[in-house]
Amino acid sequence: MKKTIIFLVLVSLFWSCEEEFLDEKPEDFLSSANAYTNYADFTASVNNLYFLVRRQFYDRDENRPFDFIYGTDLVYDGEPGGSQRHGNMEQAYRPDGDIATTHWNLLYKTIAEANTVIGRAPASDMSEAEAKDIISQARFFRGFAYRVLVTLYGGVPLVTDEVTAPKIDFVRASKEEVLNQVVEDLIFASQNLPTITEATDGRVNNLVAYHYLTEAYLALGKNTEAITAASMVIDNPNTDLMRTRFGSRSTETPGDVFWDLYRKNNQNRTSGNKESLWVIQFELDVQGGGLQSGNRGGSYAFERHFAPLLRFRPFNSWPVGDYTGGRGIGWGITTEFYSNQIWGGDASNPDFTNDIRNANHNFVRVYNRDNSSALGILANDIGRDTIWSTETQPRRREFYAYPSKITTPYNHPDGLLRPGSVPFALTSSAGGTYTDQYMLRLAETYLLRAEAYLANSQPALAAADVNVVRSRANASLATASQMNIDYILDERARELGLEEKRRLTLMRTGQLYDRVIENNPFYVQQGMQEHFNLWPIPADEIEGNRGAELQQNPGYN
Template identity: 30%
Template sequence: MNLNIKTGYKMAMPLLMLMMFGCALDTLDEKPPHLITTNTLYTSLAGFETGLNGLYGLVRQEREGSEGATLPYTSNPNALRVELAMNGTDNMCTNVADRFSIVASLWGERNSPGNVQITSNFIWLYTTVNAANTIINQAERGKNNDWTGGGGNSETNKNRVIAEAKALRAWAYRHLTYGWGDVPLNLEESLGSTIKTDWERAPVAVVRKQIISDLAFAEKHIPVEPAVRGKISRGAVQHYLSEMYLVMNKPDSALYWANQVINNPAYKIKTARYGKNANAPGVAFMDMFQDGNSNREEGNTEALWVWQFANGIGGGVNIMRRWHMSQYDLITIGGVRPLKLTVERGGRGVSRFTLTKWAIDLYEPQDERGSNFAIRKFFTLNNAAANAPWPADLLPPGYAYGDMIKMNWSQPITPTFNSRADWPYSRKFDGTDPANPSGSSSFNDQVYLRLAETYLLKAEAQLLLGSAAGAAETINVLRRRAHASEVDASKIDIDFILDERSRELVLEEHRRYTLLRTGKWLERTKLHNLNGGQFITERDKLYPIPKSVIDANLTKKMTQNPGFL
């Protein structure tokens, strides 16, 4: 963890709340020295860093969650924002339905303009855009800002601040275009004097052109190794450029930017055990997900962007583990619930969305990405010493300590066969408060973007450019690390690449976006997701524009996405 990017979050969020509602604080004549406004904060490098800290705090809410309350930027461990980009796909389905996972299991009228989670995410992303716009506008237009300090010269500092804000604005618009298609494109901060009620939806192509522009500027001014943990790196920006060019059907540009990341000696795939627990049983693939191993300073050369979380200092929590992990403590055998919640087991899960049976079965037996170190497939019954300081497991009739309790995925999850406590789950985000394994939140730093995905973008670009052999060799870099069998050109098509992305990136990538940009979401979700896939239709490729947003656009009608009322 790193305190610098987090502690500023407390100070920056009240200002961002004011910006969200467009208070024209800069028009006031009286400016008490204790009042934080855009005019008083954005005058020095330190002030801009505080604003950036708040912006990163908004971005991290993707994994923190929100209930969707009146203030949608208030994190709440009761709804995972990123579920909208992961659940309802070929490799993720609803298990214990609640909130958005209900939508992902039923679709139809549940995917509606009034849905709380869809509305909350839309507003959160525009809150993020506005926070980025404020930093960019104030940095570009301020005539007397003091850019000294921070280890760089004034021009370098200014460009880096603008670059970070533009990269995060691009990140937000990436979410918006994949989620809602045509969306309003706004590059100006919202003030009381500039509140609009006549927004128009810009075509996706126009918004993505702006995303490319923002990323191109950011790529020039963001360092390979950010000075502060948690900040976006040049490699992450180049990665997003590669993906954007793929979705814009420019594979030659996509290949160029993927190679910019892959050929940088600072970024390397981790092929050997390292860091904490390196001498304990495990596999090289999973070491980077261990708390204390995720950051580049901790040895993770594969990381392009690592998100920072901390317990008790205002740095935010994450609920990835809780939202995905199965409710193993509810497994019942012979009337006994044997398994206790422990730190070693990763804490408590609620399993709102989980792996599809197809995703679990996708691995070869020797592929370490499908091993019990990566996907929980069994537990060992522990005595008090093994579970310490937590109680011993309870023994069902006929069982002894040391026996295994196996997870069961013999039948797929369906509308009539769900809420499975004994379902396998990814262990990438195991982790809990050591003092409270039953707690809702986790505080471990998390890999958000890594080099392995860049390799898979490269393979996709190579395939589109006619080099299946090149794509096979690129993919084999990852398969060798996992000890999976190597593949040749005859195996490579877009479906194989999508399969490989699932094997490598399940519970990491925005799977819905990947399938949508490759034109495969309907086909593959219907084929492999039996708890929701049977209900999706063409209209569900986009989420509806929230009703509250359309209603607030008082002086110009905003169109709704096709198929929604």
């Protein structure tokens, strides 16, 4: 009898606390139950959001970061034959291809991680100030990711809560609904992120949120709101265009303030650069820093893709880390439009000579060691044909004009220099660009507000903003009568070429197809079609979404 009573008591205790008894409480390993507790936990997750952005746009692999440049009006593939650099465009943009699938996955990975942080922060041990810091960053990155998604794919599924169980019934929200979510997240971020003077180098700040909020308002047709948001950035007393020489190599000649913007260690505000708004951080020989002194593994292979491949006399010591392009391989050849037409065509146009952005140290046409215009070979004189065909390319892969911002002349790490008598001779492991990278700087905000003024039927104010940028460059001033979207896109190419994510700009403005047809004969030959203004929804997403129809974009099978 005594045994029976003890048994019943034990059963009673078991059933009364069954749920608590079965709760797993890991104490000696990390799990979803204990990974989000304090500020350090959440900071680690937010740091991964920064990493995901750098991974997508700068250092994931050899090709995917440059999907935002290839297939536009600026460059074409110097070694055609495949789809990696957007040649054979129908193949490149297949719904089951790497391009559309990789970026979709990375963007939704960013959103998923942001949602986890946002959802779990209120129940954590963080203080109110710590929670505000964490949530404002997470909401910025969620808004940023949806901004890119809606630009690349149109309306996409909206997911704003952590998904904790399998879900196979996603449906596409409208473009307007997605943009409204972007606005909501970026308003929160703009009101709660640290100011630009409070934020450390590489951290997002409230002005970055205001800039991207401007884009979202423009896409929604809210031009007045767009102007107001951009003005928050431009009118901030802590931002300004750099107009005098500064930074690590400011005493060197030839050079100017535009050249200084891209020199090593000059991108962050700690260098005195008041123009930078958001800078992606790279560190040499630091774990996770993205740069290595002995090879280009994991680096931003900007130089490798877009600098020329020199293999003939007088450059038989190639590669050399000077104004011969470093260790480029000539994949991203500049179009006639980018290297000549936007500057006025040739030296008979004053802007071709006077605009400092087109000076030889900024847009290299004369290849030699000292960057002297009196010596060397003029790149423009080799193959100026403007029609690309399968038999003849307009320029040689080995020799074409290129912007020096894509390389680091005389600044490659010592571990990449070959021993011998040739100064700055590089090993075959070179090809990265050994600087921090601008995701956003103030000149772009001026050109974005000009776009908003133009959309708001205020061309004189649009011209005034464009002329702030052109004045710094010593270019002739634009007039109100010249203001149209093509002029602003041309100015963006002059100021931001290969630096901005050109595909996002052209897709956002609905100009990708028209600009490629007009300015890039190579991609016309490669099958450019109007429906490429949007990428396809990845086939895996459609096939795996068995509980609802996830509609494909028009034009894709």
